Amino acid sequence: MNPLLQTPPRFLFFTGKGGVGKTSMACSSAVELADGGRRVLLISTDPASNLDEVLQTSLGPTPVPVAGVPGLDAMNIDPQAAALEYRERIVGPYRGILPDATVKSIEEQLSGACTVEIASFNEFTRIIGDDSTIAGYDHVILDTAPTGHTLRLLSLPAAWNDFVVNSKSGSSCLGPLAGLKAQRLVYEKAVGALTDPVQTLLVLVTRAEQSAMKEAARASSELAGIGIHEQHLIINGVFTASDRNDDTALAFENRGRAALEHMPGTLRNLPHSETSFRPTGFVGVQALREVHSDVVPNQVTINAGDLELPYTTDFVTLVDELSKSGSGVIMTMGKGGVGKTTVAAAIAVELARRGFPVHLSTTDPAAHVSETIGASLLNLKVSRIDPAAETRTHIERVMHTTGAALDESARALLEEELRSPCTEEIAVFQAFAKIVGEGQDRFVVLDTAPTGHTLLLLDATEAYHREVLRSSSELPGPVRELLPRLRDPGYTRVLLVTLPEATPVHEAAQLQDDLKRAGIEPYAWVINQSFAAAQSRDPALRQRAEIECRYIREVTGEHAKQTAMIPWLEGDLSGALNLQRFLHSQTAPQTGGEEPVCR
Numbered sequence: 001m002n003p004l005l006q007t008p009p010r011f012l013f014f015t016g017k018g019g020v021g022k023t024s025m026a027c028s029s030a031v032e033l034a035d036g037g038r039r040v041l042l043i044s045t046d047p048a049s050n051l052d053e054v055l056q057t058s059l060g061p062t063p064v065p066v067a068g069v070p071g072l073d074a075m076n077i078d079p080q081a082a083a084l085e086y087r088e089r090i091v092g093p094y095r096g097i098l099p100d101a102t103v104k105s106i107e108e109q110l111s112g113a114c115t116v117e118i119a120s121f122n123e124f125t126r127i128i129g130d131d132s133t134i135a136g137y138d139h140v141i142l143d144t145a146p147t148g149h150t151l152r153l154l155s156l157p158a159a160w161n162d163f164v165v166n167s168k169s170g171s172s173c174l175g176p177l178a179g180l181k182a183q184r185l186v187y188e189k190a191v192g193a194l195t196d197p198v199q200t201l202l203v204l205v206t207r208a209e210q211s212a213m214k215e216a217a218r219a220s221s222e223l224a225g226i227g228i229h230e231q232h233l234i235i236n237g238v239f240t241a242s243d244r245n246d247d248t249a250l251a252f253e254n255r256g257r258a259a260l261e262h263m264p265g266t267l268r269n270l271p272h273s274e275t276s277f278r279p280t281g282f283v284g285v286q287a288l289r290e291v292h293s294d295v296v297p298n299q300v301t302i303n304a305g306d307l308e309l310p311y312t313t314d315f316v317t318l319v320d321e322l323s324k325s326g327s328g329v330i331m332t333m334g335k336g337g338v339g340k341t342t343v344a345a346a347i348a349v350e351l352a353r354r355g356f357p358v359h360l361s362t363t364d365p366a367a368h369v370s371e372t373i374g375a376s377l378l379n380l381k382v383s384r385i386d387p388a389a390e391t392r393t394h395i396e397r398v399m400h401t402t403g404a405a406l407d408e409s410a411r412a413l414l415e416e417e418l419r420s421p422c423t424e425e426i427a428v429f430q431a432f433a434k435i436v437g438e439g440q441d442r443f444v445v446l447d448t449a450p451t452g453h454t455l456l457l458l459d460a461t462e463a464y465h466r467e468v469l470r471s472s473s474e475l476p477g478p479v480r481e482l483l484p485r486l487r488d489p490g491y492t493r494v495l496l497v498t499l500p501e502a503t504p505v506h507e508a509a510q511l512q513d514d515l516k517r518a519g520i521e522p523y524a525w526v527i528n529q530s531f532a533a534a535q536s537r538d539p540a541l542r543q544r545a546e547i548e549c550r551y552i553r554e555v556t557g558e559h560a561k562q563t564a565m566i567p568w569l570e571g572d573l574s575g576a577l578n579l580q581r582f583l584h585s586q587t588a589p590q591t592g593g594e595e596p597v598c599r
Contacts, residue, residue: 002032002292003273004232008139009201011128011193013228015144016205017215019337019504021236024282025205025275026143027054028291034072035289038138042066042074045124045144049076050503056284061123068285073137079120086119129190195227202231204270208238208256212337217264233272235260240277242539248531249538251570279544283502312556315583318524318564319350322493326356329439329485331446332526333511334497335504339528340364343497343566344447345373346583352380357442361385361435363428364447385431387424394427430476436485437478439492486520493523498555500530500548509559525560527552533567 004012014026023044030042041063044051052059055074057066061081063073094103127133127140134140193199202223206216220231239256241249275291282288322330330347332340341362348360360373361383373382395418403411438444485491496512498504512522532545532552556563 002029003271004201004203004234005029005032005036008033009197009199009230010139011200012139012141012203013144013194013200014142014203014205015219015223017212017337019335019499020205020207020212020216021275021282022205023050023054023143023503024288024291025203025234025236026141027051028282028288029203030072030074030139030141031066031069031285031288032292033139033141034066034069038071039136040072040139040141041127041134041137042072042141042143043124043127044074044076045120045142049143050507051076051143053503053506054283054288066285077120077123082119082123086122125190128193129185129188197230200228200230202228203234204231204267205234205236206267207236208259210259210262213259213263213267217266220266220270231270233267233270235272235274237277238274239540243537246536246538246541248534248536248568248570249541252541252568255570277540279540280547281501312527312552312563312565313524315346315526315564315566318526318562319347319583322347322523323351323354323356325490327439327442328490329436329444329446329492331448331492331494332497333448333494333508333515333522335507338497338499338504340497341447343495343526343528344445348380348382348443348445349373349377350583351443351445352377355379357381358445359383359435359438359442360445360447362447363432383435385428385435387428390427390431391424394423394430430479433476433478433482436482436492439485483519487518489521489523492520494520495524495526496522496560497526497528500527500532500551500555502551505551505555505559512559522560524562524564525555527555527563527565529568530565531568533565534569535567 012026012029014022014029016022023046026042030040034040042051042055044059051074055066057064057074059074059076061075061078063075066072066074091103202220204216204220206212216233220233224231238260239249239253241253243249273292278287278290280287282291330344332344332347334340341364344360344362348358352358357379359381363385373380376382398418399411399415403414406414435444435446494515496508498508508525515522530545530548530552531541532548534541534545536542536545552565
């Protein structure tokens with residue numbers, strides 16, 4: 001039995017770094033509780049949810065019974081649908097009453113990423129704070145977004161309560177405040193439930209990896225700081241080598257052991273449980289029921305040499321091609337936990353080593369690019385778009401420019417408006433646009449946020465572009481030119497980074513479709529940390545390699561115009577020298593002609 005379910009509270013809140021298995025652990029807990037006779041509601045608040053795939057059930061914005069699990073219902077909070085509904089709820093009452101231009105102006109204000117987030121939060125609080133919604137359930141399990149987004153989501157209740165209570169203007173970047181004021185009691189009830197140790201358990205999910213544990217420790221501390229103290233740690237996918245003569249398997253095991261031995265003190269003091277590495281993953285109800293059992297799926301016997309990989313470009317060749325332009329923007333995008341930061345850092349280090357001026361930056365709220373690079377390097381500048389710092393700078397700039405010509409009461413009103421959480425969206429957006437503009441005379445390598453957050457950022461880009469068309473003289477040059485630059489394949493090259501697994505590949509494919517709709521054509525895909533390319537002999541890793549082949553073939557055959565593949569590598573991948581080793585790692589030998597297939 002799952003240790004955290006021995007005396008479960010009503011709410012279980014799963015969070016952690018992207019890619020560590022939050023959804024699998026949340027789903028397995030929901031299935032176990034339902035199998036024990038409880039009525040359970042499982043909800044995803046992640047903009048890039050894969051709940052449908054894991055449960056193998058088509059989900060929507062209202063609870064749906066999960067096939068094969070009596071007593072379990074599940075749902076996805078769709079951010080875009082929630083935003084549309086929220087927008088219409090705010091704007092609808094004014095249609096036919098206010099002039100069309102005024103209604104259009106309100107709709108324009110409600111088109112940014114901030115609206116998407118607050119609309120999603122409204123749905124979240126409606127479920128948690130409204131007894132009628134969850135009255136029939138013994139337990140509510142929340143599968144949340146990657147850590148950075150979750151921390152931002154949880155910080156919204158206090159921020160919006162303060163803004164609603166203190167606002168005197170009656171409007172904000174979200175339009176009229178009447179709708180928000182009506183939500184205040186629901187917000188307070190939701191926050192009260194989350195911070196009540198009797199009602200809520202925070203479940204931090206991590207892998208036996210240093211970066212994932214650091215992220216879990218940071219989340220634990222920050223969530224405790226807003227009053228969520230009842231916490232449990234799950235260490236997912238702990239691997240033990242079967243073939244003690246296989247270097248890759250031993251290195252994989254040793255990396256995990258080292259991470260466990262050096263676990264941050266914040267996590268070491270938490271009650272915790274472990275799950276074993278399963279090469280087949282946890283997709284489907286039967287697999288979810290076996291998460292905490294001793295049942296080990298049958299391992300397929302396949303020789304490493306029998307894995308014939310599709311044709312791919314090696315990583316060095318990809319960087320050679322990227323370097324030919326001499327400048328421009330390179331963006332790594334994809335699901336959290338796939339190695340975007342390492343790929344971005346390796347490219348930046350190599351370009352700097354070749355003598356190009358390079359600026360490596362990130363828009364990820366949970367960024368760690370400086371830790372990945374290590375010591376400073378010639379030709380390389382490293383930065384992070386810090387939301388808090390950018391917001392302070394933006395407010396000061398607005399008060400010294402727009403505010404300078406206002407009288408005291410008008411300045412007070414402007415200052416009040418700038419306390420809106422939407423101000424952070426604007427500030428980060430402008431910083432992003434400024435860094436992209438540097439690609440005119442140097443390489444800018446941008447390690448972007450996990451998929452859901454990136455889509456919100458791109459949505460904000462489109463919203464601002466529409467605004468620019470109306471009032472181009474009012475905005476800085478980098479903001480006016482951002483979307484055209486992102487759409488210019490000669491200026492911006494997007495690399496979609498994935499692991500050779502179902503969820504990362506399918507989310508990257510969805511992201512590619514969204515990018516294409518926005519007029520942005522991805523340059524290449526990077527398949528990272530492939531056991532198939534590493535040619536391990538260990539039975540479990542051979543089985544994982546065989547499973548990888550279907551997703552490698554899907555990428556090369558259905559999604560990517562160009563694909564680079566990087567094998568699973570042992571050792572520490574932080575620091576310039578290790579990043580060089582990462583860059584120059586070679587894929588498995590290519591066989592079978594131009595387009596070989598995995599057998």
